[in-house]
Amino acid sequence: MKLSLEDIQHKFREYGLKSTPQRTAIYHVLIHSTAHPTAEDLFAQVSPAHPMLSLNTVYYTLSVLGTAGLVREVNVGHDRARYDANLTPHHHVICQGCQNIIDVMDPRLDCLASPSGLPHDFEITSYQVAFRGYCGTCRQPQASTTTSPTGNYPASS
Amino acid sequence: MKLSLEDIQHKFREYGLKSTPQRTAIYHVLIHSTAHPTAEDLFAQVSPAHPMLSLNTVYYTLSVLGTAGLVREVNVGHDRARYDANLTPHHHVICQGCQNIIDVMDPRLDCLASPSGLPHDFEITSYQVAFRGYCGTCRQPQASTTTSPTGNYPASS
DNA sequence: TCCTTATTAGGAACCATTCCTAATTAGCAG
DNA sequence: CTGCTAATTAGGAATGGTTCCTAATAAGGA
Structure with a gap:
């Protein structure tokens, strides 16, 4: 289900959002990506x-789309925020080596x-499972494909 | 199972870690907390x-303990890192209002x-379920107990 | 076509975290 | 008990992702 730019403009109007070229383009990239890009990636x-696009606009757009419910943040670590426009329920597998995120759609999850053991007045609205491990290329311990480990602090886990 | 400072020193030696007063104190606070504190909270x-404690020492200590496997980071959002020394398998319930985290120990999880649908060479080492919702006091929409919403960007979700 | 208000771009500010460095101290060997 | 060595600590500076501030621009409705 590829969305054209016109489809996206339509969708924005449905959601009561102004449709600008930048906003449309950003959402277009995000919704056709499975890479869970960062703001800088999108930029x-x-x-x-x-x-003329500014990084600020990317952040602003993401926050507008987030409020509208069209985009979600994905929590991987505390480095930088990554975004996902895939709203069909799914879960994530995160490679501890290269930090890549793979979508998992398993109805069992x-x-x-x-x-159990939750205060009864707590209302749960959603949940997500985050699997962690190592992908084929990062399998050998301490190996990392994209990011070479820099830093004076010992790497946590 | 309350751990005394001596117990902790013992544990550090088992793990081959130097035992310093600062390190012992930090871990002591963390392991007896269920609040998933930030580095600043611990400080x-x-x-x-x-x-004389420096915030730097807190970060350094957390990274050392993290590497040793005694402490884990909890990912809530991309604001600041929160830490957990509870190593028994458990999951988290996060209130979207006050950002508090409640531990959940449910064997079914x-x-x-x-x-399914995972590359066969991917090796999963762990997983965690993150439930999100609103606690009793944050239940009414837009209400927030601890943090009043400031910021010019629309709040994402 | 005009008006109002949101959006954009750019630069400055913020703040959690990390880096850098010298002084201190834990743990070990003698 | 004493001295050695490498890890730890504290403090301050630097980093970098994100947000704030502002004026100019453009979208959508009247």
Whole structure:
């Protein structure tokens, strides 16, 4: 289900959002990506077509779309925020080596019992499972494909 | 199972870690807390007994303990890192209002099937379920107990 | 077509975290 | 008990992702 720019403009109107070229382009890149890009990733991918684009606009757009419920933040670590426009329920597998995120759509994970031992007045609205491990290329311990470990502090886990 | 400072020194030696007063105090606070404190929280709680303590030491200590496997980072958002020394398998319930984290220990969540649709060379080492919702006091929409919403960007979700 | 208000771009500010460095101290060997 | 060596500590500076501030621009409705 590829969304054209016109489809996206339509969607924005449905959601009561103004449709601007920048906003459309950013969402277009995000919704057709499975890489869970960072704000900077999006900036880099949209920039060629919009040379005047500012990183600020990317952040602002993401926060507007987030409020509207069209985009979600994905929590991997505390480095930088990564974003996802795939709203169909799914879970994530995170490689501890290269930090890549793989979407997992397994219906068995979408019907978990609500947890026991919870205050009864707590209202749960959603949940997500985060699997962690090592992908094929990062399998050998301490190996990292994209990011070479720099830093004076010992790497946590 | 309250751990005394001596118990902790013992534990550090088992793990081949040097035992310093600061390190012991930080871990002591963390392991007896269920609040998943930030580095600054820990700093504030340990400072009275160690007036010379530096925030840097807290970060360094957390990274050492993290590497040793005694402490884990909890990912809530991309604001600041929160830490947990509770190593027994458990999951988290996060209030979207006050950002508090509640531990959940439900054995049913500890035997999830490994997800389908995963590259076969991916090796999963752990997983965690993060439930999100609103606690009793934050239940009414837009209400927040601890943090009043400041910021010019629309709040994402 | 005009008006109002949101959006944009750019630069400055913020703040959690990390880096750098010298002084201190834990743990070990003698 | 004493001295050695490497890790730890404290403090201050630097980093970098994100947000704030502001004026100019453009979208959508009247």
